[in-house]
Amino acid sequence: MGRALVISCAAFSAIGGFLFGYDSGIASSTIAQPQFIKYFEHPSDAVAGGIVSAFQGGAIIGCLTVTYLGDVLGRKRMIFLGSLIAIFGCALQGGAVTIAMLIAGRFFAGIAVGQLSSTVPIYCAEIAPPNIRGLLAGLLQWMLSWGFFAAQWIGYGSTFSTSSFQWRFPLSFQVVPALILAIGILFLPESPRWLMEKDKPDEALTTLRQLHYNGHNDDFIDLEFTEMQTSIRAAGVNNKLSWTEIVKNPSWRRRLVLGCSIQAFGQLSGINVINYYGPRIYESLGISTSGALMITGINGTTGIVENTIILLLIDKIGRIWPITIGAFGMAGCMLTNAILNKKFPANATNPNSNALRAQVGMNFVFQLAFQSLGCISWIYPAEIFPTEIRALGTSLAALTNWSLSLIFAQCSPIALSSIGFNYFYFFFAFNLISGICYLAFYPETKGRTLEQMDALFEDEKAIPSLEYGDKAAEITTKNSQPTAHVEKI
Template sequence: MPSGDAITIASAAFLAVGGFLFGYDSGIISSTIALPHFKQYFDSPSDDTAGGIVSSFQGGAVLGTMINMAVADILGRKMTIFSGSVVSLLGSALQAGSTSMAMLIVGRFIGGVAVGMLTSTIPMYASEISMPKWRGALSGLLQWFLSWGFLVAQWLGYGCSFSKTDFSWRFPLAFQCVPALILVTGIWFLNESPRWLMEKDKHEEARIVLNKLRKGENASQIDLEFIEIRDVIAADREIGKVSAMSILTKPSWRKRLLLGCGIQAFGPLSGINVINYYGPRIYELLGIGTQTSLMIIGISGALSIVYCTIGLWMLDKVGRVKPLMVSAAFLGAALLVNAVQAQYINPDNANQLRSMVAMNFVFSLFYTPLGIISWVYPAEIFPVEVRALGNAITTFTNWLVNLVFAQFSPSALTHIGFRYFLCLLRLQPHRLPLLFGSSILKPKALVPHALDDPVGAMAMQKETSLSAHVEERQV
């Protein structure tokens, strides 16, 4: 029998296939809309249409997170992931078989619904089954697998770009079915979240699952974790019934919601997805051809795997807040360098072009801490009673901001070119108040079900006293 650590790590790695699906679905469209045969088949889509193809995915993801707000705590973590994966299969089939632009956009929208459901469930699920020593890294696997998905999308798109038929864009879109099928078939071999089971008063089932996940550990430690989860849930019930509005009306939860939404919004506000979705368009402004630009993006994707591997290794060693501050500073610097160079761009100056491409690589490097932590942090800071709702709302924020950038970026790049990056640069200083605000909440030192106080350092004391109160009443 495998140890509890092996089961937990394998479970988190499997869940992160949803991150691969997210990365692949997001990445494949950048190469697809740049391919000559795609443009020929759909009669050279306009900027607004290209924006619609990309933003329909983001719009679907917004709806997917809204669906999660309503059903994630009812269906449970496993069934939510299964449902999202089935929806993904439907969307992928429609995209690959598209005979009209409307069919393609509907397929992208449905695929987005699926990814919205998955991305607002998987980090939370991974956090709930993980042991404290691995919690940050296992939750952050979503971003690592996302990078792999993006890498495969870019190189598959690059390889298929040499095809002289519609295969060049249909096959890459059809490949989205592969990770979805893996999730559909494999999710039933995972254990349900013990915290969700206990929230539904399935205590015996939760104990069995917890024993599997912590197999090999001291029995008293497993019992202590079981009691801790049970008592935190009981304490909140003792205080009063939790409703969907509680996350807004309770000050400490509202503060966590603001921090989680802010950190999730930082990702798209950085401009990362403008570069990811419209990379070929950006490099076209520099005079670089489609196939060369796809190769550059593929190399950047390969380096992202290295960045994410190092980032995951460091995550639980350096905490969450300091990497976010470093990320914000250097992302702004990289944007500034390219925005300034773009004012004096000379397509015949090879050194300048190489410098601007290199700045995009630097940008990708320093996005890594933000990319990982934006999924880990919101999954850690909410108490179990509102974790699914809180995680769904923070993910909703990410997709909503993405939707705006995805729709309007093609027109912006056409009309103002690289000056668009000056607009992105102006958004960077607005991160700092939230980054400093997040320093009061450092989940590195706390377990998720103990986070229920405006100041993170006091959370354990409060929950301990509440748990003791419940124990006295039970006796």
């Protein structure tokens, strides 16, 4: 029962990832629809950029709200708040009668997605047992892939309409998953670690047993609870932390740098340039709008399969090797496309059709190489931070992602227009750098409990952990006085 419940809770909360992927993907197809262009009287490139950028700007605000509210409201209520804001933002988009109304809807949807992208990985990581934490925390990216898939094919299917339905329905559809998430999250258990942090040990133990008990692992549950309790007591989570204290702590500072940089490397891979401006890139290759949307949709379909494989393997093969191999793979794809377009430009009098097909093929290979980073860039920050700064650290990592996403949303149209595929050399270089950094600086986190991360990052407050079995229980019991007497359920 415990395993089924924890997987169900994580999968349901990951609907927030579906909203993330759908709202990210629907913009590019919407602004390319003929009826959208007709209704808003041929909006300029600046307006189109504003529609895309409003979403990232809102997401930045959303991440900042989590730094202040994440530990106050808890994981469930933060997800609930995000889903309510998503409903409002999506309704504004679908019912827009002016560009300003549409941009406002995109902004509010961005706030919601910023909150959800920061909170859902934390919730999944905190409720998961260590042996499947990568699978559950990675569900955000898996559902993001489904959201992007739905956006691509709904956008493509809507091209066959000849009315405003062509763009209103794709934008309005987002209300459905947001409403489902808002209602359903109320019935899920709260994170046991957040409950313990708020000095509710009875509720924490009850929830922990609901999520992890398999009928014969009482010793594991008791030891996990003791470790959690001792870690939180040692950290003194009720003490108000200042930014100065976080930066001065060498272990926390290192984790903050790693969490933010892995999210930065996700954007510096070039994935969102291809996602947001895919139709424009394919147009430069001589492919029609409908053909470009079809190719993007097929690419999204294969991405789901690839993402599923990564999720099933991630708790066996670990975090670092997959993202390292993926980084070098993405570097190769970007370099290949830049060279192909230089030697066989799409705007030549007689373009080389084989070279054009090869460039499209490289985008499919790039998608495959990105999948590991797509998952792990959300998993890694959610699991490396200690309880007292987990919401803050994870939201700052997500903030890094959205800030760079906003920069690329503004700069990429200009770069693509001025230097074309030479822009891809930039991403080639950063993918190469990121692969080297993963090998040199990122420790492996596979199979460890969240409390064991303190020892991994050499935190002075690290405590004996589950891996030492009965000895750990003896030591932690001796060194801690329980905050409350908790009866075994």
